[in-house]
Amino acid sequence: MTSVPTEALREFLLAFADDEHLMGQQHTEWIGVAPFLEEDLALASIGQDELGHAVMLYELVCELDGVEPTDEAIDALAYGRGANEYRSCRLVEFATVDWAEALARHWIYDMVEGRRWSFLEGSSYQPLADAAVRASREESYHRRHAEALIDGLLADPTAQQRLAAAFASLMPMIGGLCASGPWEAEIVEAGIASAPTAAIVPELSRFITERFGVVLPGGFMDKPDPQTKNDRTQRSEDFAPLMARMREVLDIDLTATW
Amino acid sequence: MIASLHLDTSGRDPRNLSGSLRELRSPLAGGVHSVRIQADGGADIAPVLEAVFSIDDPEYPGVSIVDLGLLEHVEVRNGIVGIGLIPTFSGCPALAMIADDVEAAVLAVDGIDEVSVSWLRSPAWSPERLSVRGKEALKIEFTVAVQIGTSTPECPLCGGPTVEKSMFGPSRCRSVHRCEACTETVEVMRG
Numbered sequence: 082m083t084s085v086p087t088e089a090l091r092e093f094l095l096a097f098a099d100d101e102h103l104m105g106q107q108h109t110e111w112i113g114v115a116p117f118l119e120e121d122l123a124l125a126s127i128g129q130d131e132l133g134h135a136v137m138l139y140e141l142v143c144e145l146d147g148v149e150p151t152d153e154a155i156d157a158l159a160y161g162r163g164a165n166e167y168r169s170c171r172l173v174e175f176a177t178v179d180w181a182e183a184l185a186r187h188w189i190y191d192m193v194e195g196r197r198w199s200f201l202e203g204s205s206y207q208p209l210a211d212a213a214v215r216a217s218r219e220e221s222y223h224r225r226h227a228e229a230l231i232d233g234l235l236a237d238p239t240a241q242q243r244l245a246a247a248f249a250s251l252m253p254m255i256g257g258l259c260a261s262g263p264w265e266a267e268i269v270e271a272g273i274a275s276a277p278t279a280a281i282v283p284e285l286s287r288f289i290t291e292r293f294g295v296v297l298p299g300g301f302m303d304k305p306d307p308q309t310k311n312d313r314t315q316r317s318e319d320f321a322p323l324m325a326r327m328r329e330v331l332d333i334d335l336t337a338t339w
Numbered sequence: 340m341i342a343s344l345h346l347d348t349s350g351r352d353p354r355n356l357s358g359s360l361r362e363l364r365s366p367l368a369g370g371v372h373s374v375r376i377q378a379d380g381g382a383d384i385a386p387v388l389e390a391v392f393s394i395d396d397p398e399y400p401g402v403s404i405v406d407l408g409l410l411e412h413v414e415v416r417n418g419i420v421g422i423g424l425i426p427t428f429s430g431c432p433a434l435a436m437i438a439d440d441v442e443a444a445v446l447a448v449d450g451i452d453e454v455s456v457s458w459l460r461s462p463a464w465s466p467e468r469l470s471v472r473g474k475e476a477l478k479i480e481f482t483v484a485v486q487i488g489t490s491t492p493e494c495p496l497c498g499g500p501t502v503e504k505s506m507f508g509p510s511r512c513r514s515v516h517r518c519e520a521c522t523e524t525v526e527v528m529r530g
Binding site for chain 1: 429431435460462505506507530
């Protein structure tokens with residue numbers, strides 16, 4: 082194995098962990114208010130998986146930092162950093178109460194997430210390869226769920242229009258999800274990932290067009306989202322309120338043991 | 340001397356395998372999952388294994404975590420025990436509770452001074468790891484069927500074929516099926 086580029090690996094792990102964490106948290110916000118009971122259950126389970134993946138990735142960050150990956154250490158990474166230390170993309174920070182947008186985001190995110198894990202299954206960094214094999218098994222259900230629900234909805238013209246509108250509104254954020262951070266070149270070079278995240282873009286664009294009739298404009302990746310400039314060191318306006326909701330109970334008593 | 344053994348738990352009741360080292364040396368062929376056991380020569384491994392077997396999954400009281408296929412390895416050296424477990428899925432909220440239960444049970448064994456339980460990143464759990472006894476208990480005590488690979492889970496009540504109705508059920512590791520024969524709604528444990 083080539084030597085591990087520790088700084089780049091830490092950024093890379095945080096980017097994926099933060100996406101998983103925030104996406105998981107966003108899914109849980111639908112529990113009890115999703116359109117029907119099966120969706121309450123599905124999003125609870127899918128959210129639980131994403132949070133589990135985030136924990137696996139935060140554990141790897143702890144190990145790199147030479148810190149024992151206790152619950153407290155993982156919580157410190159998940160909830161305790163300053164906004165500028167997060168590496169999430171805008172798509173997972175985005176606040177929406179629109180079911181079509183939530184569903185479209187679920188589909189886009191899980192499509193990309195599945196590929197991100199697949200790029201890591203043969204990782205030269207063994208702990209990450211092990212995590213990827215486990216996560217990939219769990220991911221197949223997420224994509225199947227999103228596809229099945231969308232299949233059902235596309236049969237209805239109103240639902241089809243709403244989904245197309247949702248994809249159009251999320252489009253500026255897709256580039257940020259798929260953008261390779263400045264650290265990814267080193268990660269691919271070291272064999273930690275078999276491809277940069279951006280390698281997903283052509284396939285994803287084609288799938289979105291085929292499935293939803295939304296054509297992603299050529300070079301849309303080069304027109305960065307105005308809020309974050311597709312730079313994972315920048316937070317969007319929705320991040321602070323999301324973090325406040327996530328920390329709501331924690332902040333009641335910072336010394337409490339849960 | 341270190342004895343290194345592979346204990347096959349998939350084909351039979353794992354509790355019977357904890358009787359003696361001699362018995363542990365003859366694992367059944369054809370299993371998909373084996374438990375790695377290492378012990379120094381003088382160590383009596385049987386009570387340690389029995390202590391691990393005694394811990395039930397919090398989701399299925401009465402069903403041992405070993406029957407569910409969570410046990411990956413046990414190491415006993417000079418009164419120090421290391422136990423490796425794997426979670427059924429990475430977001431399982433019961434991991435700390437299970438590890439605490441295992442640690443307490445093994446610490447109560449005579450001659451054991453120290454126990455460390457770790458959750459391993461590899462291998463990934465799959466329903467194939469369930470023992471025959473585990474599957475029977477899920478079926479009889481919980482009316483829960485098991486999804487092995489892509490096969491059609493059998494209805495725990497009548498044995499009929501079931502069809503998936505929802506990938507997600509009352510907990511993360513269960514989907515909801517319906518029996519085509521008796522029309523019963525059936526929960527299915529899956530990967």
